[in-house]
Every structure is written in structure tokens, then in C-alpha cells.
Amino acid sequence: MSEDAAARDNGSVDRFQIISTRDLEKVYFTAQGIVRALGPVSISLPAGETLGIVGPSGCGKSTFLRVVAGLDTATRGKVEVAGKPVTAPLTDVGIVFQRDLLLDWRSVIDNVMLPSELRKTDRKATLQRAYELLEELGVADFAERNPWELSGGMRQRVSIARALLLRPSMLLLDEPFSALDALTRDQMNVILQRLQMHERVTTLFITHSIPEAVFLSDRVIVMSNRPGQVLDDIKVDLPKPRTLSIREEPAFTEITRRIREHFERAGVLVG
Numbered sequence: 001m002s003e004d005a006a007a008r009d010n011g012s013v014d015r016f017q018i019i020s021t022r023d024l025e026k027v028y029f030t031a032q033g034i035v036r037a038l039g040p041v042s043i044s045l046p047a048g049e050t051l052g053i054v055g056p057s058g059c060g061k062s063t064f065l066r067v068v069a070g071l072d073t074a075t076r077g078k079v080e081v082a083g084k085p086v087t088a089p090l091t092d093v094g095i096v097f098q099r100d101l102l103l104d105w106r107s108v109i110d111n112v113m114l115p116s117e118l119r120k121t122d123r124k125a126t127l128q129r130a131y132e133l134l135e136e137l138g139v140a141d142f143a144e145r146n147p148w149e150l151s152g153g154m155r156q157r158v159s160i161a162r163a164l165l166l167r168p169s170m171l172l173l174d175e176p177f178s179a180l181d182a183l184t185r186d187q188m189n190v191i192l193q194r195l196q197m198h199e200r201v202t203t204l205f206i207t208h209s210i211p212e213a214v215f216l217s218d219r220v221i222v223m224s225n226r227p228g229q230v231l232d233d234i235k236v237d238l239p240k241p242r243t244l245s246i247r248e249e250p251a252f253t254e255i256t257r258r259i260r261e262h263f264e265r266a267g268v269l270v271g
């Protein structure tokens, strides 16, 4: 048995690359001309890891996520998920965007159950899972309410529950907390970390917040200006679970400083 297969047999899939891209590039051909949006980018992400991606606005982060999820195609290079080339939208992923995309005419629980309806999974078992997720995310009391009755932070909790309902092999988060106030955002960081540790779901997390990326991630990739390339790949070797106060510790600020310096050198941050 190979080492990887043995590791997976033991329930440890840490060495198994869920996402793997090689020389991935994306060019958009528009009426206004060619937009070199991304790459080349070569990244691997082992199962169970959380990878944070930070980079200047417009450098291609969302494009990267869409190509990995099969929602867009690469112009050049390769992207594989769980060892298979991505050729169509993936079904085994949960995605959360900055805008929550909840359906306002359905109750919270019916929103969370939507993937189950689309994939026709066993309703009873999945319903139990839906309530458990809402409980874990602290919004179980709102299960029968409608999304328009909830705050922005609560709506994102519901979105995360929906994304995780069918136990996807990957969670893709594209600036999920950008529209939230600072305190709610901190709270969401703690909640998401707890959930990740519990669910052990491989996560790709795009954010504009350097501390948020470091707090949540096992690794942070810093991207250059468009077309985004990997400027730095930093291991965040801080024990988990992390409390928010870790953000004041020297080991944490050392990493945020290193990332900030890339942006200063690229002229994204001045002063």
C-alpha cells in the first residue's frame, strides 16, 4: 500500500492533495481587449488544510476560486481536484460568497436544505444534519424564520450551514465576511474556526483582511498584482484553536508584517 493510501486508511488524509494547479492561467477576451486575470499559478492543498489567499484587488483571486470550482475554465495550465482534472462545475464543494445568495421566500431551514433537494438525498437524515449545523453556528432558534428577518452575520452563518450540509470535500469562501462590521467579523472568525476543526473540511479562503487570513489559515498565499501570481507561501505554525487575542502575539504579528511588506513593496499599501 502506498504511503498516502495507508495514511487515508488511518483516517489521516493530510498528505492527499485535494486541490492541485499547475501553471494555471486565465485570460478574459472582452470587447475592450484582453485581460490577463491570473497566473501562472501552481498551488497544492492537502486535505484538511485551510489555505488563505490574500492579494490586491483585481489580481484574480475570485477567478482562481471559480476555476478550481469548475465554474470557469482555465486558458492554460491544469487544475485537478482530488486527482481528477476539473472539466465541469464540481458538485462536491460548498461555496460561500460575499453576498449570501439566500432565497428570501424560503425559511432558513429550507434554505439550508436546498442542496439536499437538488441532489435528492435522504430528507430525514439530512434534516437532522441541517439542524445540527444551525445549532453549531448558533442560529438554530431562527430555523423557521425567513432570511430577511436576520442580520448580515446570521445570514452568513446560514450560508455556511447550507454550504456544509452534504459534507463537501472542499469549502470555498470568497470574502464571506467583507460586508460585516468588525465585531461580527471577529465573531464569525471564531465560529468558522471551530466549525472547521469539527468538520475537518479542506478550505480555500479568500479575504482582503491580512489578520483574518492568518487567524483562520494553516497557510497563507500572497498574490501579486494582476495577473495574480504567488509572491509568497507562508506556513502559519500557530496552535489551534486560536483565540482572538493571538492577534497580539509576536508570532502572529511577525506573519502579518511579512504579508504587509509584500503589499508595500508592490505599491498596494503606502505609508
Ligand SMILES: Nc1ncnc2c1ncn2[C@@H]1O[C@H](COP(=O)(O)OP(=O)(O)OP(=O)(O)O)[C@@H](O)[C@H]1O
Binding pocket: 028, 029, 030, 035, 036, 037, 055, 056, 057, 058, 059, 060, 061, 062, 063, 064, 226
Ligand atoms: N467575466 C469576466 N470578463 C472579463 N474580465 C473579468 C471577468 N471576471 C473578472 N475579470 C477581470 O479579471 C481580473 C481579476 O478579477 P477577479 O474578480 O478574479 O479579481 P479579485 O482578486 O477577486 O478582485 P477583488 O479582490 O477586487 O474581488 C479583474 O481585472 C477583472 O476585471
